[in-house]
Amino acid sequence: MSDTGAWGSPAATGNPATTARAAAWRFLLQRASAAVLALCVVVHLVTMVYAVRHGLSSEAIVARMNANPAWPAFYGLFVVAAAIHAPLGLRTVVDEWLGLQGGVIDAALGLFALLLLGSGLYAVHALTR
Amino acid sequence: MMDRRAPALAAQLAGRARRNDARARSHPGYWAFLVHRLSGIALAVFLPIHFLVLAQALAHPASLDAFLDWTRQPAVKLAETLLVLALAAHLGGGVRLLFVEFAGWRAEWQKTALALVAAGALAVALLFALAA
Numbered sequence A: 001m002s003d004t005g006a007w008g009s010p011a012a013t014g015n016p017a018t019t020a021r022a023a024a025w026r027f028l029l030q031r032a033s034a035a036v037l038a039l040c041v042v043v044h045l046v047t048m049v050y051a052v053r054h055g056l057s058s059e060a061i062v063a064r065m066n067a068n069p070a071w072p073a074f075y076g077l078f079v080v081a082a083a084i085h086a087p088l089g090l091r092t093v094v095d096e097w098l099g100l101q102g103g104v105i106d107a108a109l110g111l112f113a114l115l116l117l118g119s120g121l122y123a124v125h126a127l128t129r
Numbered sequence B: 001m002m003d004r005r006a007p008a009l010a011a012q013l014a015g016r017a018r019r020n021d022a023r024a025r026s027h028p029g030y031w032a033f034l035v036h037r038l039s040g041i042a043l044a045v046f047l048p049i050h051f052l053v054l055a056q057a058l059a060h061p062a063s064l065d066a067f068l069d070w071t072r073q074p075a076v077k078l079a080e081t082l083l084v085l086a087l088a089a090h091l092g093g094g095v096r097l098l099f100v101e102f103a104g105w106r107a108e109w110q111k112t113a114l115a116l117v118a119a120g121a122l123a124v125a126l127l128f129a130l131a132a
Helices: A016-053 A058-065 A070-098 A103-127 B006-019 B028-059 B061-070 B074-102 B107-131
Strands: none
Touching: A016 A058, A016 A070, A016 B074, A016 B107, A058 A070, A058 A103, A058 B028, A058 B061, A070 A103, A070 B028, A103 B028, B028 B061, B028 B074, B028 B107, B074 B107
């Protein structure tokens, strides 16, 4: 467990004010993305049960996606929120359970965020006609 | 109020906190923490795979359908149901945390809140399992 707490930062080399500001931004981004995700996940769970009941096929997925332009917009927002939320969550886990923190970890998590964002938006694009 | 024993007492308490002993683990809040963490890790691992499979629809709709056929095996359905359970539990636990942090939900309601989250998550997973 790090001495700086869940939202603490390496701080070994950084300017304390900058480090504190970054930690505050991570805290805020994690909660804001959580609030967006809470609404998205409720919609996703309902859609999932509906979709599974009515037969899952690529045709059905594409048809549902294109029934209304609000769906691609919704999934785009969902992807962006998840790409923010998951890496920040993993950052806390890696810090608290593995004791790992610092520039290399942050760079790896940044790449993970880009992977989620890229593959997620590509998937939304792939299903939108 | 400080007396001579204060530093020793503080050190002893700090030592206890670091050991994170069995009393802390018998608290429902600890189990809520563990469920939130493990479900979060599972979802973070699943997410890129989920996106990459869906992205297949662009290049090869047939391969997406082949994959969907593969998911009709009972073992895969069980894994899917566990993922839905993880998602619902992470959702419920996360909403509870937001209310604790921003709406000042009080400590004495937390056992009830946790029980409701657990029941809700199980209900959603069951609904999915029955639909699938």
